[in-house]
Amino acid sequence: MPIPPSVIGTSGPPVTMTVERGRLRLFAKATGQTDPVYVDLDAARAGGHPDLPVPPTFLYGIDLEVPDPFEWITSLGVDLNTVLHATQTFTYHRQAYAGDELTAHSTIADVYTKKGGALEFVERRTRITRGETPIADLAQTVVIRVTGGEERGGEA
Amino acid sequence: MTVTWEARGARVGDKLPPLALGPITRTTLALFAGGSGDHNPIHLDLDVARRAGLDDVFAHGMLSMAYLGRLLTDHAPQAALREFGTRFVAITPVNAEPTCHGEVTRVEDGLVTVDLRVELADGTVTLTGQAVFSMEGAKS
Numbered sequence: 001m002p003i004p005p006s007v008i009g010t011s012g013p014p015v016t017m018t019v020e021r022g023r024l025r026l027f028a029k030a031t032g033q034t035d036p037v038y039v040d041l042d043a044a045r046a047g048g049h050p051d052l053p054v055p056p057t058f059l060y061g062i063d064l065e066v067p068d069p070f071e072w073i074t075s076l077g078v079d080l081n082t083v084l085h086a087t088q089t090f091t092y093h094r095q096a097y098a099g100d101e102l103t104a105h106s107t108i109a110d111v112y113t114k115k116g117g118a119l120e121f122v123e124r125r126t127r128i129t130r131g132e133t134p135i136a137d138l139a140q141t142v143v144i145r146v147t148g149g150e151e152r153g154g155e156a
Numbered sequence: 157m158t159v160t161w162e163a164r165g166a167r168v169g170d171k172l173p174p175l176a177l178g179p180i181t182r183t184t185l186a187l188f189a190g191g192s193g194d195h196n197p198i199h200l201d202l203d204v205a206r207r208a209g210l211d212d213v214f215a216h217g218m219l220s221m222a223y224l225g226r227l228l229t230d231h232a233p234q235a236a237l238r239e240f241g242t243r244f245v246a247i248t249p250v251n252a253e254p255t256c257h258g259e260v261t262r263v264e265d266g267l268v269t270v271d272l273r274v275e276l277a278d279g280t281v282t283l284t285g286q287a288v289f290s291m292e293g294a295k296s
Contacts, residue, residue, distance in 0.1 A: 023191065026187065026190055026191035027188075027191035027192060027222075028191075029187055029191065030184060030187035030188040030190070030191040030192070030219070030222075031188065031191070031219065031222040031223060031225075031226060032177060032178070032223075032226070033226060035226075035229065035230065053234055055222065055225055055226075055229065055234070056222075056225040056228065056229065056234060056237060056240055057218055057221050057222045057225045057240075058192070058222075060192065060194075060218055061192045061193030061194065062193075064192075064193035064194055064195075065193060069193070069194075069195070070196065080196065080198070081198055081204070081207070081208035082208075084217075084244070084247075085217040085218070085244050086243065086244055087241065087242065087243050087244070088217070088218070088221060088241065088242055088244070089239065089240070089241030089242075090239070090240045090241070091238065091239050092237055092238055092239070092240070095234065095235045
């Protein structure tokens, strides 16, 4: 069943996360980061930063700090296993640092189909703020492979 | 220390030194799930992947985008980064060895544009994208 265009413009509740140094260090470890500015407070301060900088793509995760982070897409009747990330953009306004309390405000910006309805796309925009200060604007597109009502085989 | 990229000296055609990553192991995916907050089991749980009709789990697209972020911040101050966007054009299988590439494609109006690409060892391009830096540098 196609996603109704009426969802365009709908917003989820804002999500707030205090960025912890330990979490940034885990992100650095996972991404093989070798620049000490991102893990070592002394190196960060020597580089002119007040604390560990939040790396460019970490902001994608602010929105995920809720018990059911994919509810925005599954609540549209979509099976998460059919969803792929298609595009992601970040527009940066201010650098964020460990200790910042960041809030994500997300809205569904568009819904459309391609290939005669075989692929559905959902665009979602997320504004990240620190208090009233804009930090970044994110836009993501996900693509959903529509199975055409075919029963999914398997062992489930 | 972050290497300071002298954006004022950037020229169209300049290439960033490629960033080659080791194999993306299942451990990498588990750590990235925890670090990034993306716990989607399709990247972690073989049973879930198989039920979805896949042979195996695959890497988060955002892991490769984070690698591109490393490529960028290795060569320019992050505070000068204004825009960063990618298109995820192919899935990254577990144990793939991606390499990140960047090339300056425009220097105009105080902005430096870098075209980006992630390529696997077999030549598959997994991500394409673009970053824009301000030549003025950091915004406080």
